[in-house]
Amino acid sequence: MKIYFNRKHLFKEIDYPDRYRKKNLFKTVSIIFGVILGFLILLKPFEVNTSQQKVNYFFICCLHALLPAVILYFYFTALNYLRAKHSENKSWSLSSEYAHVGISLLFTGIVSFLIRDFIYFNQNNWSWHYLWEEVRNCFVAGMLLYFLMRMAMFYFESKKDTSLIFQFTPINLQSENNTGNKLIHIKTQVKQDDFTLTLNDLLFAKADGNYIEIATCNNNQLNLELKRISLTQFESQLLSDRNFFRCHRAFLVNMHAIKNVTGNSQGYILSFDHTVDQVPVSRAQLVAFNALYQELLLTQSSSPSY
Secondary structure (H helix, E strand, O other), X not given: OOOOOOHHHHHOOOOOOHHHOHHHHHHHHHHHHHHHHHHHHHHOOOOOOHHHEOOOHHHHHHHHHHHHHHHHHHHHHHHHHHHHHOOOOOOOOHHHHHHHHHHHHHHHHHHHHHOHHHHEOOOOOOOHHHHHHHHHHHHHHHHHHHHHHHHHHHXXXXXXXXXXXXXXXXXXXXXXXXXOOOEEEEOOOXXXXXXXXXXXXXXXXXXXXXXXXXXXXXXXXXXXXXXXXXXXXXXXXXXXXXXXXXXXXXXXXXXXXXXXXXXXXXXXXXXXXXXXXXXXXXXHHHHHHHHHHHHHHHHHHHOOOO
């Protein structure tokens, strides 16, 4: 029987999980500590002969539960620091998560091996056999608990409201406060690469390393251009215009160009006329997106019509 493996899903870029962010990391490792401690006390999966234990089993359980929690905390604290330092390289995918979790489990297994002499009477504590056993046990138990916790998180998230947060109505391009056919001069790091842009023609901009791909539409004709400027630099030159919004780490969108919104409380997908390309709104940006949309819609409704 042929097994289907969805590589596209595994390597698809996704938002960096909130559970690993600095503000939630302590809560995450505390939950991990509690789950592992309960797992070890109730199931006793790796209990050894009591005559070999230097300390009581409860202390051993606490130690084995604390180790992965502490290692995960410092590992992802360091990772968060590196991600913040290298702001242009923040890609994340399921494969990234599995790799980092695997490295954390490897560290946990090695440290568990190094502390054997403190908790067990055994002349072979420093053997390759016990090194392999500790690493193996960490991977077996760690991956099992990881996927059980991911399933639990998926269940609780699915219990939340999954309907679209609002009924979307496209914003009138001719509203009084819109930019019209305003031209703006965009400065890049290299003067010869500076360019002008008709704001009303812009659909969205997509980050591509130190470049951006700009999608514009003029006279119902879609145009795609690659410009040598980062999305952050491009966004900074549009901050005075409320019609443009950084909806995702890799995307900036013209709110007046959006024709349809689909999705739920986990994220939106934006669609436009004259292109099949779609733009995501990350879960972290949903509240800000909704607020800006309501503000622009209110401005439109209060503007006089002619």
